[in-house]
Amino acid sequence: MADNETLGEQLRRQGISRRSFLKFCAATTSLMALPPTMVSAVAAALEKARRPSVIWLSFQECTGCTESLTRSHSPTLESLIFGAISLDYHHTLQACAGHFAEHLRTEVIDKHPGEYLVLVDGSIPTRDDGVYSTIAGMTNVQILEETAAQAAAVIAVGTCAAFGGLPHADPNPTGAVPVSDIITDKPIINVSGCPPIPTVITGVLAHYLTFGGIPELDELGRPLMFYGDSIHDRCYRRPFYDKGLFAKTFDDAGARDGWCLYELGCKGPTTHNACATVKWNEGTSFPIESGHPCLGCSEPDFWDAGSFYNPLSAPIGDSSDWAAPAIAAGAAAGAALGLYGRRHKADAEARREPLTARDLEDKS
Ligand code: FSX
Numbered sequence: 001m002a003d004n005e006t007l008g009e010q011l012r013r014q015g016i017s018r019r020s021f022l023k024f025c026a027a028t029t030s031l032m033a034l035p036p037t038m039v040s041a042v043a044a045a046l047e048k049a050r051r052p053s054v055i056w057l058s059f060q061e062c063t064g065c066t067e068s069l070t071r072s073h074s075p076t077l078e079s080l081i082f083g084a085i086s087l088d089y090h091h092t093l094q095a096c097a098g099h100f101a102e103h104l105r106t107e108v109i110d111k112h113p114g115e116y117l118v119l120v121d122g123s124i125p126t127r128d129d130g131v132y133s134t135i136a137g138m139t140n141v142q143i144l145e146e147t148a149a150q151a152a153a154v155i156a157v158g159t160c161a162a163f164g165g166l167p168h169a170d171p172n173p174t175g176a177v178p179v180s181d182i183i184t185d186k187p188i189i190n191v192s193g194c195p196p197i198p199t200v201i202t203g204v205l206a207h208y209l210t211f212g213g214i215p216e217l218d219e220l221g222r223p224l225m226f227y228g229d230s231i232h233d234r235c236y237r238r239p240f241y242d243k244g245l246f247a248k249t250f251d252d253a254g255a256r257d258g259w260c261l262y263e264l265g266c267k268g269p270t271t272h273n274a275c276a277t278v279k280w281n282e283g284t285s286f287p288i289e290s291g292h293p294c295l296g297c298s299e300p301d302f303w304d305a306g307s308f309y310n311p312l313s314a315p316i317g318d319s320s321d322w323a324a325p326a327i328a329a330g331a332a333a334g335a336a337l338g339l340y341g342r343r344h345k346a347d348a349e350a351r352r353e354p355l356t357a358r359d360l361e362d363k364s
Pocket of ligand 1: 167194
């Protein structure tokens, strides 16, 4: 349970050395895409930060988001939980269960009104009064409303919580909706991805701890520091795209030489995430680097946007004239994406405008 200690006091009490703390701060600074010169400022802010209580709610999901969090390396999940935050409720990671676990959740609400964070993974079923997912006799809607009512902010972890995700896919039998359809009076940070990159989850928490507020968000509620660029913007295969060199099959000579995967269905041009820069598995690789097209998993309704392996546009023979079909394909993909929630309808439509020739020129 969070107490009144600052993070600095807590770490000193635990015998964590100044050197280890600064190492943690350096990792956190880099995580937030800040320059190394900011390490001492981040250290000063973190030292004074109070460890927030965190309640993590899991609804309709596959536990991939928690699996992803456990792979966080910078900071590690352990250093995050034991040092920076007080993770007081999390079904998969908590030791207790039953009445005692539920008591912890309500105790945080009662003791830290307006101060605790709520992290949610999974979408919320609303059909038939929400009966398709209940915990301790309460529907997911009831738990979310009760828990978020006095939270400082809500972080929707994963595409299910942010946009509805897989449970929301057609025909959406449970009436699954994103967090933002239920909670309309709180700041919500959408950390999308199916699952999200572990370092991005911890990076958003680190930003909240350091600056005491939510980061700048894009029109879909995602932190710009991680979702400001498209995968296409930062892809190391981009030079092949610019030259019109595309792999045609997964095992042809182009694929072996690292050519662009656009014609094999890559959704990088319409997908915003940090996979191409932060990468996965301690910065080892990301799907495109492993030879597989981007599925677009951090975008709304990616499950319903057509085949993962159909290209956004028809193959073009000459690099100078493939931009026009890309424009048409961008429009088609945009239309196929559909809507993910009432509140973001207008934003989502704006976000899905087709790529223009100027967009492509500016980014090349
Ligand atoms: Fe969804 Fe997360 Fe995909 Fe799975 O909790 S974002 S199905 S990785 O687990 O919610």
